[in-house]
Amino acid sequence: MRVVVTGATGNVGTSLVERLETEDGVSSVVGIARRRPEPNPSLSKVEWVAADVATDDLGPVVDGAQVLVHLAWLFQPTHRPTVTWRANAIGSARVFEAGAEADVGVVVCASSLAAYSPAPRQAVTESWPTHSLPTAAYGREKAYVERVLDAFEARHSLVRVVRIRPSFVFQRRSATEQRRIFAGPLVPKALVAPGRLPLLPVPPGLRFQAVHADDLAEAYRLAIVGEVDGAFNIAAEPPIDARVLAETLGTRAVEVPRLVVRAALALAWRAHVVPIEPALLDLVLELPLLDTSRARDVLGWAPSRSATDALREVIEGMAGGAGGETAPLAPDTPGRRLGEIASGVGERP
Numbered sequence: 001m002r003v004v005v006t007g008a009t010g011n012v013g014t015s016l017v018e019r020l021e022t023e024d025g026v027s028s029v030v031g032i033a034r035r036r037p038e039p040n041p042s043l044s045k046v047e048w049v050a051a052d053v054a055t056d057d058l059g060p061v062v063d064g065a066q067v068l069v070h071l072a073w074l075f076q077p078t079h080r081p082t083v084t085w086r087a088n089a090i091g092s093a094r095v096f097e098a099g100a101e102a103d104v105g106v107v108v109c110a111s112s113l114a115a116y117s118p119a120p121r122q123a124v125t126e127s128w129p130t131h132s133l134p135t136a137a138y139g140r141e142k143a144y145v146e147r148v149l150d151a152f153e154a155r156h157s158l159v160r161v162v163r164i165r166p167s168f169v170f171q172r173r174s175a176t177e178q179r180r181i182f183a184g185p186l187v188p189k190a191l192v193a194p195g196r197l198p199l200l201p202v203p204p205g206l207r208f209q210a211v212h213a214d215d216l217a218e219a220y221r222l223a224i225v226g227e228v229d230g231a232f233n234i235a236a237e238p239p240i241d242a243r244v245l246a247e248t249l250g251t252r253a254v255e256v257p258r259l260v261v262r263a264a265l266a267l268a269w270r271a272h273v274v275p276i277e278p279a280l281l282d283l284v285l286e287l288p289l290l291d292t293s294r295a296r297d298v299l300g301w302a303p304s305r306s307a308t309d310a311l312r313e314v315i316e317g318m319a320g321g322a323g324g325e326t327a328p329l330a331p332d333t334p335g336r337r338l339g340e341i342a343s344g345v346g347e348r349p
Helices: 011-021 081-101 137-155 172-182 213-225 242-249 258-270 278-286 293-299 307-320 334-343
Strands: 002-006 028-033 046-050 067-070 106-110 160-166 168-170 200-202 207-212 230-234 236-241 253-255
Touching (some): 011 028, 067 213, 081 106, 081 137, 106 137, 106 213, 137 278, 160 213, 168 213, 168 307, 172 307, 200 242, 207 213, 207 307, 213 293, 236 307, 242 253, 242 307, 258 278
Parallel strands (some): 002 028, 002 067, 028 046, 106 160, 160 230
Antiparallel strands (some): 207 236
């Protein structure tokens, strides 16, 4: 089986490629990334291709594949939404059409819990509407890709389509990347070291789920080699709330009105001090919890690490400046940090 993976050098892609290397049913893997990584002798099945899903001809890359896994996603720049729309919305459509033209038999797509419409504080199944919130680019684009997949399935009924909808995804080697994406390079890494923060201001109702990247990669592997289709929620227990987050950081949580938190975030975002748009806070606070029964019963998936294990690992990684060997996961260097600050925090496409 030949598997093509877009976004193969990112947080989830690196873990998935490593898992496919040891999968007997996979003969070769084509890893697509905008920046080709250095060859890794331990990944003998992997062929790396530098390509941009928004602009490059993907036909020759996908040709001959039986499975297409689409993970590529651009989180920044939030101040230039047309850039992320071109990469995420239009790029995803181009990936799926390239797969159709190449007659792939399986398409596995990275969706997200952010695609779900707001819900009461209850766990939702995969049948919950995926309209997200229209104000946050991330949710809007994830919901759009769900509609693109709906149309793709209607036109290509013989293709097995799987949608993986994970919670927040953490691992140690993604720590620096995630600090850059969500906090920006101006936030000192030592600030997140357990015991350093005297207080943790949080808006009321903050609660989210998480999963370790290796466990999510296992869900993708099962979707690739199995005979399943449809959507699967992926999350580990327990849900993370203000108390759990404060305990992990070794501090005390203090509730701050949502409007105050949002106003402060908006000021910082407009000043390019942080890369996260204030609408993302609205989205996070409206996220439903995920019912993972279908993943366990149909996909045969279960996490090997708890959500708090995954959270603790990424926080410790942030404090220690941990990173990976690929460009997206690379740890900070003095030159890189200065370059990011000069060009505008988090605003490099």
